Amino acid sequence: MNSITQTCQRAYAILISVADLLRSPVLLAIRLYFFWQLFQTGQAKLTNIAKVSEYFGTLGIPLPTLNVWIVGSIETFGSLLLIIGLATRPVALLVLIVMTVAFLTGDRAALLQVFSDPDKFIKSDTFPFFVMALVLFLAGPGWISVDKLLSRFFGNKE
Numbered sequence: 001m002n003s004i005t006q007t008c009q010r011a012y013a014i015l016i017s018v019a020d021l022l023r024s025p026v027l028l029a030i031r032l033y034f035f036w037q038l039f040q041t042g043q044a045k046l047t048n049i050a051k052v053s054e055y056f057g058t059l060g061i062p063l064p065t066l067n068v069w070i071v072g073s074i075e076t077f078g079s080l081l082l083i084i085g086l087a088t089r090p091v092a093l094l095v096l097i098v099m100t101v102a103f104l105t106g107d108r109a110a111l112l113q114v115f116s117d118p119d120k121f122i123k124s125d126t127f128p129f130f131v132m133a134l135v136l137f138l139a140g141p142g143w144i145s146v147d148k149l150l151s152r153f154f155g156n157k158e
Contacts, residue, residue: 042075085145
């Protein structure tokens with residue numbers, strides 16, 4: 001029984017080591033894949049201010065033009081920062097706020113049906129960006145990031 005326990009402990013230790021090795025590449029893949037898409041979404045907003053402002057107005061968002069500039073800028077420039085892994089947690093928090101407002105205004109039905117119709121919630125355009133921003137807010141950018149490079153340069157230990 002003791003050898004089985006030791007074998008299980010070793011196997012578990014190997015599993016954890018492999019998962020730890022994969023964490024940063026996976027976080028990089030998330031940053032590249034999802035936030036490149038959000039970057040393009042933000043660019044589309046900033047290149048169609050009038051049209052998006054009109055849409056925001058129909059949602060009852062106050063100061064729609066100003067909000068298009070704010071949201072479009074966070075999505076565009078925040079995504080670029082997330083892609084390179086700079087100021088990851090603060091920027092991810094801003095994206096989380098933007099996505100929460102998107103759920104509350106543009107995807108309210110999906111949000112209200114999160115338990116009664118979870119498929120509608122998960123299939124929302126907002127959902128993947130919300131979840132990936134939450135992941136980056138909680139986990140940070142990983143080792144492959146400007147944040148990590150700066151922390152090494154300035155001697156901060158995370």
